[in-house]
Amino acid sequence: MDVLRPTLIKIGGRIYRKNLIQEQAYQHEEEEEDFCAGPSDCADEPCDAFVVEETEKGFQCRVEVPSPLYKYIIGKKGETKKRLETETRTSISIPKPGVEGEIVITGQHRSGVISARTRIDVLLDSFRKKQPFTHFLSFALNQPAIQEKFLQFKEEVLEKCSKDHGVSSSLFQNPAKLHLTLGTLVLLNEQETQKACDLLQRCKEDFVDQIAGGKPLTVEVAGVEYMNDDPAMTDVLYAKVHMKDGSDRLQVIADQLVERFVASGLMLKEWDRVKLHATVMNTLFRKDPSAEERNNTMTGKSSFKERESFNGRNILKLFENFYFGEAQLDSVRLSQRFSSDASGYYATSGQLTFS
Secondary structure, eight states: OOTTSOEEEEETTEEEEEEEOOOSOBGGGBOOEEEEEOTTOGGGSOOOSSOOEEETTEEEEEEEEOGGGHHHHHOGGGHHHHHHHHHHTEEEEOOOTTOOEEEEEEESSHHHHHHHHHHHHHHHHHHHTTSOOOEEEEEEOOOHHHHHHHHHHHHHHHHHHTTSTTOOGGGBOOGGGOEEEEEEEOOOSHHHHHHHHHHHHHHIIIIIHHHHTTSOEEEEEEEEEESSSOGGGBSEEEEEEEETTSOSHHHHHHHHHHHHHHHHTSBOOOOSSOOOEEEEEEGGGGTOTTOOOOSSTTSSSOOGGGOOOBOOHHHHHHSTTOEEEEEEEOEEEEEETTOOOTTSSOOEEEEEEOO
């Protein structure tokens, strides 16, 4: 990193510069990151981004933090916590591991408490982005007719293209889990999951009911496309989805949902608009049939070096217009990664229904 041009990140409407400190490898070989507030440091001015209470002994600030993130505030052998306390002249109380609660910052000076809270917010924002996603917003496409056509597609591809490099049965999606992904989320406790469910219901009231008209959306799943630059080295092959009536209502609902979730801080912005697609073949499935990627396939923990691409030229040529069928989309689901319900689809933490 160029020290004269440090990375800038925006949190709560304020800009901070990020300084990377090379230390002995912390858990999972991650580098510990330290942050220094820039010119807009709220320690030097009144701060309304969070509440600082005055107490008999000074000042206090509380921050809700999911328990899996405590370790990043504590640091190796408590070094991060000690440094924060020393540099801000505060005391930081953290709940026991695995116990959900609040981190409490106390100090004699308001500016010190604000500085500690700001640094904790920046640390949490950075490390949250490194967590593998836990949930995603989805439209289920596992209706029996679609599954039947998908299995026909799989059978014909293996019959006609199995000799093409890298093509095998292990690449295909589980038909019970066929879906459209709108966006991925990192929800680390029940409170965050409930927040996402509540936001889904507000979206239903604010705009989804009006756009959908209280009825399911009829879509057609037809044609295949790839996500790489070279079809001879394909990693993801997907089926295309469009509204049967030719409208853009599905796209509008998807884009507005993601916009709301990004604005709430529950989802990271990956694209200017949602790419509506249903993955049918994915090289991640070779090693992990339950794999699920972010919309942005370059984000997350998946290593492309471990993937064996396949030659999709013949598949694209022979099945360019393959018709998977018609589906009624009647809900947006908050789906749990690495899970299954009684139907074989992902377990649902919450949903927004169109009727």
